[in-house]
Amino acid sequence: MPQFEKKPEWLKSKFNRDAVNVVAKLLSDLKLNTVCKEANCPNLGECFEKHTATFMILGSQCTRNCRFCNVVHGAPQKVDPEEPKHLAEAAKKLNLRHVVITSVTRDDLADGGAMQFAECIYELKKLDPAPTVEVLIPDMKGDKAALDIVIAAKPEVINHNVETVPSLYSAVRPEADYKRSLDVLRYVKEKAPDIRTKTGIMVGLGETKAEVFSLMDDVLATGCDIFTIGQYLRPSEEHVPVREYVRPEVFDEYKQTALEKGFSFVASSPLVRSSYRAGEALATEEMK
Amino acid sequence: MKEKITMPKLSDRMEKGVLVAWDKNVGDEVKKGEVLFEVETNKVVNEIEAPCDGVITDVYFEEGDAVEVGKTIAEYEVK
Numbered sequence: 001m002p003q004f005e006k007k008p009e010w011l012k013s014k015f016n017r018d019a020v021n022v023v024a025k026l027l028s029d030l031k032l033n034t035v036c037k038e039a040n041c042p043n044l045g046e047c048f049e050k051h052t053a054t055f056m057i058l059g060s061q062c063t064r065n066c067r068f069c070n071v072v073h074g075a076p077q078k079v080d081p082e083e084p085k086h087l088a089e090a091a092k093k094l095n096l097r098h099v100v101i102t103s104v105t106r107d108d109l110a111d112g113g114a115m116q117f118a119e120c121i122y123e124l125k126k127l128d129p130a131p132t133v134e135v136l137i138p139d140m141k142g143d144k145a146a147l148d149i150v151i152a153a154k155p156e157v158i159n160h161n162v163e164t165v166p167s168l169y170s171a172v173r174p175e176a177d178y179k180r181s182l183d184v185l186r187y188v189k190e191k192a193p194d195i196r197t198k199t200g201i202m203v204g205l206g207e208t209k210a211e212v213f214s215l216m217d218d219v220l221a222t223g224c225d226i227f228t229i230g231q232y233l234r235p236s237e238e239h240v241p242v243r244e245y246v247r248p249e250v251f252d253e254y255k256q257t258a259l260e261k262g263f264s265f266v267a268s269s270p271l272v273r274s275s276y277r278a279g280e281a282l283a284t285e286e287m288k
Numbered sequence: 289m290k291e292k293i294t295m296p297k298l299s300d301r302m303e304k305g306v307l308v309a310w311d312k313n314v315g316d317e318v319k320k321g322e323v324l325f326e327v328e329t330n331k332v333v334n335e336i337e338a339p340c341d342g343v344i345t346d347v348y349f350e351e352g353d354a355v356e357v358g359k360t361i362a363e364y365e366v367k
Contacts, residue, residue: 012335013334014323014335015327018339
């Protein structure tokens, strides 16, 4: 019998079979991956029921092996030239007003996958009405030429997650670099001030509150607009363990502090993921 | 018409799910979207919603049971 760590009462998620199946079939027919499915997202039921999803381009195999992530580490797949068109078709069929695109990390590609991100944005912007677009990009090794390709496609939001506090990088993101991730956010904002920048972290990995507050300062110093905080949830026994189920009132405290420090939009609660209700975040931002 | 409620596949690697709570009993009327039962997986407790209105006629598993994906957990008469 499978044994699961007892979850606190606030970690509950709704699942509607029929709604999930409709969206899952559409995505499967168009040969599209979603991070919702690949990362075993706890919000999949809610988001698919609302006909929203976060597309994951450039295959389902990641060239990095982060210790928190459920996406499979393995040999990268061939880039599908039809993927941008399929993605736009899915966005149209789902009537998405805000589209979130992420990818596996593709350290094997010279541009880190930047051109595929750009092609997807261009295809989405051809739709009438064109949706707003948010891209959740890997660090692309900090390559400015690659970042320029994504910036030139003019998505409304460029998100790059710093994921956790710097002291935990070696255990959680061994192939990433905290400073490089901050530099990605800084470069995007300097190059394109009109594009909203966004980042997010997971908590419950063993970080202290002081470290989270310090990270907020580091991120704000890059000019970042939107900040998300959610509970780390262990995908399997092979991943780093949950050190703490952070209580909802602590998420409220983080949100309050982040807003006081100067972020213009903050989403902070146990089941927040970086693309959860992303359209609402942008809509709130645009009203300012 | 009877509707079968099966153990959903909540992740690609899921083979079984642990039924941790029943929110409804045999004979209960359920509305579409109401929670029928709860299944624990690695990440969270999933509240499984009724796909349509009906009355529960049979339940085949108890709280604490590990149920294979696809197995019928309950049946109900669709209204």
